[in-house]
Amino acid sequence: MSIRRYYGWVSASSVRKTCAVAVDIVLLTVREGALQILLIDRGLSPQQGWPALPGGFVLDEDLPDAAERELKEETRIDPARLHLEQLQTYGAPSRDPRGRVISVAYLALAPGLPVPQAGTDATNARWEHAAAVLDGRVTLAFDHNAIVENGVERARSKLEYTTLATAFCQEEFTISELRRVYEIVWSTPVDARNFYRKVMSANFLVQTGRHTTRDGGRPAALFRLNEERASDLLYPAMLRPRLMPRS
Amino acid sequence: MSIRRYYGWVSASSVRKTCAVAVDIVLLTVREGALQILLIDRGLSPQQGWPALPGGFVLDEDLPDAAERELKEETRIDPARLHLEQLQTYGAPSRDPRGRVISVAYLALAPGLPVPQAGTDATNARWEHAAAVLDGRVTLAFDHNAIVENGVERARSKLEYTTLATAFCQEEFTISELRRVYEIVWSTPVDARNFYRKVMSANFLVQTGRHTTRDGGRPAALFRLNEERASDLLYPAMLRPRLMPRS
DNA sequence: CGAATAGTGTCTATAAGACATTATACT
DNA sequence: AGTATAATGTCTTATAGACACTATTCG
Numbered sequence: 001m002s003i004r005r006y007y008g009w010v011s012a013s014s015v016r017k018t019c020a021v022a023v024d025i026v027l028l029t030v031r032e033g034a035l036q037i038l039l040i041d042r043g044l045s046p047q048q049g050w051p052a053l054p055g056g057f058v059l060d061e062d063l064p065d066a067a068e069r070e071l072k073e074e075t076r077i078d079p080a081r082l083h084l085e086q087l088q089t090y091g092a093p094s095r096d097p098r099g100r101v102i103s104v105a106y107l108a109l110a111p112g113l114p115v116p117q118a119g120t121d122a123t124n125a126r127w128e129h130a131a132a133v134l135d136g137r138v139t140l141a142f143d144h145n146a147i148v149e150n151g152v153e154r155a156r157s158k159l160e161y162t163t164l165a166t167a168f169c170q171e172e173f174t175i176s177e178l179r180r181v182y183e184i185v186w187s188t189p190v191d192a193r194n195f196y197r198k199v200m201s202a203n204f205l206v207q208t209g210r211h212t213t214r215d216g217g218r219p220a221a222l223f224r225l226n227e228e229r230a231s232d233l234l235y236p237a238m239l240r241p242r243l244m245p246r247s
Numbered sequence: 248m249s250i251r252r253y254y255g256w257v258s259a260s261s262v263r264k265t266c267a268v269a270v271d272i273v274l275l276t277v278r279e280g281a282l283q284i285l286l287i288d289r290g291l292s293p294q295q296g297w298p299a300l301p302g303g304f305v306l307d308e309d310l311p312d313a314a315e316r317e318l319k320e321e322t323r324i325d326p327a328r329l330h331l332e333q334l335q336t337y338g339a340p341s342r343d344p345r346g347r348v349i350s351v352a353y354l355a356l357a358p359g360l361p362v363p364q365a366g367t368d369a370t371n372a373r374w375e376h377a378a379a380v381l382d383g384r385v386t387l388a389f390d391h392n393a394i395v396e397n398g399v400e401r402a403r404s405k406l407e408y409t410t411l412a413t414a415f416c417q418e419e420f421t422i423s424e425l426r427r428v429y430e431i432v433w434s435t436p437v438d439a440r441n442f443y444r445k446v447m448s449a450n451f452l453v454q455t456g457r458h459t460t461r462d463g464g465r466p467a468a469l470f471r472l473n474e475e476r477a478s479d480l481l482y483p484a485m486l487r488p489r490l491m492p493r494s
Numbered sequence: 495c496g497a498a499t500a501g502t503g504t505c506t507a508t509a510a511g512a513c514a515t516t517a518t519a520c521t
Numbered sequence: 522a523g524t525a526t527a528a529t530g531t532c533t534t535a536t537a538g539a540c541a542c543t544a545t546t547c548g
Contacts, residue, residue: 017305017307020265021264021266057264062340063349086335089333091305091309093308176500191538193503193540196500213546215498217545218501219500438513444510444529445509462526464518465517465520466519466527467528468528483508488511
């Protein structure tokens with residue numbers, strides 16, 4: 001019990017604790033009208049055969065680089081149009097049966113993606129409905145269910161006050177498509193007319209001039225994210241409907 | 248380059264990377280009418296003599312426990328009335344000159360505290376104005392300036408939509424004292440009368456029945472946090488004044 | 495034409511923000 | 522009385538939310 005001085009391990013390396021450090025990625029996308037999450041099936045013990053989050057150990061690289069590398073290795077997903085942000089770090093001593101593993105969780109958002117190809121390591125990657133993980137119909141390895149809960153809640157709340165919903169859309173999108181992202185991620189209906197007015201007044205989209213009829217009906221104007229405002233907070237925020245505003 | 252399978256290191260431990268894992272704590276308090284942060288002076292190389300965040304290496308314990316233990320060891324601060332939440336994890340390979348150190352940063356908030364006693368390791372701990380760290384008048388060791396920036400911004404934004412401001416107050420406090428917390432943390436004036444109305448309608452305080460005249464003038468009612476709502480989101484939120492609402 | 499979706503307008507309730515006024519202590 | 526702070530009230534403007542209506546395509 002002599003590890004007193006901060007960073008004092010040059011002369012006290014006997015008590016310095018060392019851990020394996022991993023990244024785990026909650027990759028969310030909106031596909032087939034639902035919020036879906038990328039899962040892999042664990043090929044090795046422990047928890048062999050269980051579904052889990054993609055991820056792996058950190059090499060001699062920065063943490064976000066490790067997350068991108070693992071995604072690419074396991075699913076061949078192109079990290080170019082990928083929003084990536086750090087979620088939380090999980091380090092309970094008992095979270096991995098083999099010993100101390102610190103896991104830095106990342107949240108990744110992507111526009112609708114196809115079924116992932118097997119990665120270079122032939123891991124079986126697939127899309128699963130996020131709802132199935134959240135309500136326990138699908139049980140993941142380790143503490144990954146809790147990580148998913150955290151990630152989905154982060155995505156839900158960031159739709160309120162950032163431009164993050166556009167990360168689920170293609171480069172160009174209609175207001176309706178953006179609204180459907182909100183509805184699907186929040187799993188609550190959103191009034192199309194009020195949404196239109198609010199998203200316009202929040203002023204973070206720019207019109208491309210093009211139109212599309214891919215959703216049927218009257219041609220819809222196509223928009224893209226105003227990159228200059230991409231990191232701004234939305235004002236006013238797009239608050240999700242709150243049940244029982246005040247008790 | 249054969250670390251392919253996730254958690255596959257039982258049979259491939261030769262490529263498994265291991266890191267030192269530390270916690271660093273951004274402990275904020277409101278003292279003497281200012282937002283202040285707890286700093287220590289590094290006693291050992293590297294960066295000997297530089298101010299830094301309190302913290303240290305993680306032992307065989309969970310991460311929040313490590314943060315509490317380090318705070319207690321270095322400053323004898325009682326973690327009882329302490330809000331502690333995880334901030335972010337910093338893991339750039341070059342952030343520590345001696346090698347790979349992953350640091351899990353924590354944000355701690357406490358009501359006004361006295362000058363810290365030297366801890367068991369005789370580290371010189373002291374309060375510094377957070378503003379001096381933010382604007383670069385005080386340069387910290389490693390990447391600690393960036394961590395402080397992150398921590399202060401987290402505190403500022405959480406005052407908006409959570410009950411966190413009460414973590415800076417004593418058990419019982421007046422509306423004016425709570426308002427002064429908002430003003431100091433946001434460093435912006437807040438209209439006393441509108442604040443009063445909003446905090447009442449947000450409905451997260453309970454009146455204790457007692458009154459105080461410690462601030463002079465008419466006796467003020469004392470309140471405490473309604474514990475049942477402590478983890479709720481504030482509705483409506485206490486938004487800080489935004490300059491230039493919309494460009 | 496009807497069906498479908500895009501986009502605009504209108505009304506009401508609530509909340510934000512500016513600011514006046516009254517209340518109750520202390521010296 | 523005078524001063525200081527607490528607490529309440531009033532008015533204006535902005536935003537949220539409900540919902541009617543018009544516009545433009547397709548088949």
